[in-house]
Amino acid sequence: MELSKNFQHIASETKWYEHWNSKGYFNSTPDDRPAYTIVMPPPNVTGVLHMGHALNNSVQDILIRRAKSQGYNTCWVPGTDHASIATEAKVVAMLAEKGIDKNALSREEFLKYAWEWKEKYGGIILQQLKKLGCALDWNRTHFTMDDAYYKAVINVFVDLHQKGCIYRGAKMINWDPQAKTALSDEEVLHKDTQSKLTYLRYKIEDSDEYITIATVRPETIMGDTAICVHPEDPRYAHLRGQFAIVPLINKRIPIIFDDYIDMEFGTGALKVTPAHDVNDYNLGQKHRLEVVDTLNEDGTLSAAAQIFVGEDRFAVRKKIIPELEAAGALVKQEDYKNQVGVSERTGAVVEPRLSMQWWCKMEDMALPALNAVMNDDIEFVPAKFKNLYRHWMSNIKDWCVSRQLRWGHRIPAWYAPEGNIYVAVDEAGAFAQYNKDYPEAKRSDLKQDNDVLDTWFSSWLWPMEVFGWDANKENNAELDYYYPTNTLVTAPEIIFFWVARMIMAGYEYKQQKPFQHVYFTGIVRDKQGRKMSKSLGNSPDLLKLIEDYGADAVRFGVMIASPAGNDILFDEAFLEQGRNFSNKMWNALKLIKMWEANAVATDHKAPHFATLWMRERIKEVAAEIEDLFKDFRLSEALKTIYSLIWDDFCSWYLEWIKPPYGESISAQTLNDAIGIFEQLLQQLHPFMPFVTEELYHLLREQDQDLMTRQLPDYGTADKAILDQAALLKQLISSIRDTRNKNQLKPKDTVELVINSTDPEFYSKAGQILQRQINATSIELSETVPQSGIALVVNTEKVFVITSVAVDASVQKDKMAEELAYLKGFLVSIEKKLGNERFVQNAKPEIIATEQKKKSDAEAKIRTLEESLANLN
């Protein structure tokens, strides 16, 4: 078979993904094996794959594939989130392009367009995940607005309402004037903004005096219903009981006193606008102030403002200044840096607004969810996020769950003309209640709430609902089998939005945690450390990268430098490294295939020393990898396997078993090598599934696929063989270094004379050593040769004899330097061991290692001294 120069990823990826899928490896049904379950954080149904997804889903796929090789029944559930505000915004924009105004459409008409949009563009992202190699159970694909899911969300709303956790109330909320909907606190981003602080003076009623206030929002003065000063502020003490006049509209408002005021800020006097600021609202409640709402839902000024009615608030902010100046009310304006809230989804500046909304009480549900994380019933990786979680959960506020949108789960509340509100799963249920109150009532009198629920009010049920959870259904074998899930992989940004709420829902409705571990990935940033975003245009086209470098290389690239919870600075150099790695393995395959062509059967004899060593090395590394996976240190695990394959396998092992030029390899050694390569591929498979599966099948005829192959029980590695190989490597490296330093050409041969403490070693490894450094002979002798370069490796005295003229002084200096270092080292150890307090306090094993260090150093010093003496 002719093998190409490099690994051809494109054909291989398509082939294997289809193969795995058609074999049903991605699908799971409950059986006797333990389950290993992951529910994918459902991406927005309108989303497209970006680097964050690549990282997040690579991690999940790695965990799933690893668990599969350990005998678990793995189940990874895909799906999408309806993302009400984001999707609605896209549909509205699409309609606008067609010249259709959302408000001209009925609810039903609008939803028809929205569903059409969803069918057409929704879920593209799931198809893209296939390119990445994700082992997702496609039969279980869910959407947060599927019928069953929809019903479950409604049931939960009704249930929480019955429990008294859900209520309707007028509070200050964050209003997005562009989407015309309420937002939760978590959906508001605070941005540093350069503003102007405007100083305005209000005339005191029946006086020539003025009081000056400072504001960044002069357009809200028409909503002022008081001026507040600190009760202990001497500047204003005489104004108690007085009134001030709002400029332009000449409204009379009281001057009130409250120690909430910061006397240092501005002028120490605050204009109070209860309708447009949370703090002012609270102040207003306390002092029973009037609330004047001067804004419309689209951010223009309302009739209550009296002036500038219908004009946008930002336009008014500018236009009002000259008028204030003309009225003599403007004192000054100065530059001021403050934070302005903007909508996470639309980018519009959020207005605090007094509004009637539906709320969910959080306190009772938060407590068990807080405890679960604090006592590690649910483990966060890395644990540092526990702090953040605790802080939020201990200061939790009620959750505004209604959104003035159409795309989503419509709030199951019906309003009767009498003013009553009935909450039920459907209209019939609501009417039954209504009918009880009013036997004469007509069903058509009931009007359902027009709003929908916050998207997170549906996604908090995700880990239960994808397995068909139904509060009214007692038995659910699937749910019992897969829930609680094992690991949630997500970004720290949504720890409150989603993670915390899933935990609350889990305890509320399943009396159980939704997952065992939460693995937080970092944020993918560009080389300069900037967050990747559409607006910056610094987000690479992932599908293009997969095409150029291969899916394995992309997975390698995002994993190699991203420990849990740490941001990753993305650099294409990582992808190159991944691609090169695939190619390296590909070439190892080619080498083995070349040997295969003319391998010769030999009598059964002891395995090659290299084989013995490599097998032990694999055992040793397998144990390390096992530990790393337990701690979710995936990038470390990948680095470890990478080095095992590239360094140990390719650079050492394959060179050691390589037959001399023109000779054939022993069939047994070759067979051993293939077996070893297979094990390495298996360890790497979760990280780089395509290239490993491809190589696995090219190595030899296989009766199963690598993806389903089970990891063996490796047992404990033989330390003696590992030590011998370590010495062999050191000898080779040191002698090669010596050759390099003395400018020997690769073709120049040398002879070795070794004064060894372990002559037996050379009967096993001597041949390898000889070939790796191009020596014609190795002589074990205690006599010191007349010529030759002396060096010391461990306690081996080595003489490299060459016909090329060499400068012995270089080697001598080096040895003297090392001797000096070792002597200093020895002194420090002796000091330590001579220190009574050390011997008393240190653990016995530490003292033992110190003693070993001492004897090792002494032995080496002796060897060096002897070698040096011989040189003189």
Add this chain to the structure above:
RNA sequence: GGAAGCAUAGCUCAGCUGGUUCAGAGCAUCUCGUUUACACCGAGAGGGUCCGCGGUUCGAAUCCGUGUGCUUCCA
């Protein structure tokens, strides 16, 4: 304004319960190399007051305090 995290080689980062086989890896740099797996490569090498200062300890990159710088979250 409140809170958290980070600061180790030119760059990106490892370094888990304090103990010179822990001062490491990859990339980058330098030297040599085209010997039939691989130049998407091989053999070697150089490079760090582990941010500053103080403390705890027999012993600190590792623990504590403090200063500086950066990042993030919250108000």
